[in-house]
Each structure stands twice: as structure tokens, then as C-alpha cells.
């Protein structure tokens with residue numbers, strides 16, 4: 540599904556991402572972990588062609604994301620509030636995103652049903668603009684919009700951050716369901732080691748822009764990660 544070749548990003552003479560090679564197969568759920576400034580968001584931004592690499596290429600289903608457009612149809616993503624449209628209500632925003640994918644109002648309502656637990660009665664029919672929601676609720680809106688089209692590839696940057704504990708647990712179950720039932724390929728970054736290993740079958744550790752570990756999740760992974768990050 541995704542292939543990265545010799546990818547580098549350099550800012551002011553400092554290499555902040557340097558990934559010689561990475562392949563993510565269709566249907567895989569991959570968690571990206573790493574300390575602040577490790578380069579997770581920069582890597583996601585290059586995968587989504589939001590910033591251009593200093594060197595190297597990202598291929599989605601064999602297509603260079605910087606040169607072609609087809610990948611946009613089957614890719615859902617939410618990195619930050621910049622993905623939202625602040626002056627719309629939630630309903631208007633979902634309708635806008637759904638419209639890009641040819642979804643009817645009925646389709647949108649149906650696609651949002653699995654999110655109702657996560658929404659906790661605070662997202663729909665609130666008669667307020669997206670800019671007036673809390674950071675956590677904005678994140679819920681963004682994640683739901685990213686998943687609305689049932690994308691083959693879903694990319695989320697720190698989906699658990701800013702969510703209360705109940706919402707984190709609901710989101711964890713929801714993401715697992717999307718992986719298992721829809722066979723979505725998922726790439727998520729997280730500072731929450733226990734949540735990310737419960738959602739993802741493969742974990743990548745990024746340190747100073749380099750992928751230093753690539754492991755399949757098993758019963759020892761949490762302990763291994765905790766040991767790794769204990770300095």
C-alpha cells in the first residue's frame with residue numbers, strides 16, 4: 540500500500556527525517572512512536588504531500604504522491620485542527636467532506652453511527668461552529684471526517700491526545716473495528732504506548748528522524764517499549 544524510498548527532510552541544515560526504506564502492506568495497522576521532535580508529524584506530512592521531501596519519494600499503491608492524485612480518493616487523514624473548517628457546523632462539515640466522496644445525507648448518517656459512542660452526545664446537533672468546540676471534541680470531528688469515506692488508508696497523528704479517558708477507550712475500540720471489519724490500512728502516531736499497541740499489529744520507533752525499531756506487536760511489546768523509552 541505504502542512504500543517509502545530514501546526519504547529525507549532537512550530543515551536549516553538539520554536532517555529531521557531520514558527513512559531509507561519502509562513498506563506498509565494493505566490491511567496492516569502500524570503505530571509510529573517516538574519522543575517529541577522525533578519527526579513523526581513531518582513523516583506524515585510528506586506521506587500526505589503536505590510538505591515536499593528534501594530527498595526521496597513516497598509511493599501509495601505504486602503512485603508517487605507528489606506527482607499524482609489518485610491516492611487522495613482512498614486516503615483519509617487527520618493530523619491537526621488545520622484539517623477542519625472552523626466556520627462550519629459539524630453537520631455542514633460532514634456534508635462537505637461526504638460530498639467530496641459522493642455520499643448522500645443518508646450515507647453520512649449511516650457512516651457516523653459507529654462514532655456515536657465516541658461523540659457522547661456532544662458533537663451533533665450542537666448548533667455551534669467547529670471553532671467553538673473543545674480541542675478534544677474537534678479531534679473527534681476530525682477523526683470521524685477522516686474515516687467518513689471508508690478510506691483504504693487512514694492516517695492519524697496522535698489520535699488519543701486531548702481525549703478524556705473514556706473517549707480514549709472508545710476510540711481504541713473504534714479504530715480496532717475499522718481495522719478488523721473494514722480492513723483499513725492504518726498509520727497512527729501516539730505517545731500512548733498501551734493504546735497504540737492495542738490498536739496496531741506493527742510498531743515503528745522513530746528516533747531523531749530514523750526508524751530504529753520495527754516490531755510486530757505481541758504480549759511483550761509494551762514492556763519492550765517501556766524499557767526502550769526509560770532513560
Ligand SMILES: Nc1ncnc2c1ncn2[C@@H]1O[C@H](COP(=O)(O)OP(=O)(O)OP(=O)(O)O)[C@@H](O)[C@H]1O
Pocket residue numbers: 550551555573574575576577578579580581582
Ligand atoms: N517548518 C519547520 N521548520 C523547521 N524545523 C521544523 C519544521 N517543522 C518541524 N521542524 C523540526 O523537525 C523536527 C521534527 O518535528 P515533528 O513535529 O515532525 O516531530 P514529532 O515527532 O511529530 O514531535 P511531537 O511528538 O512533539 O509532536 C523537530 O525538531 C522540529 O522542530
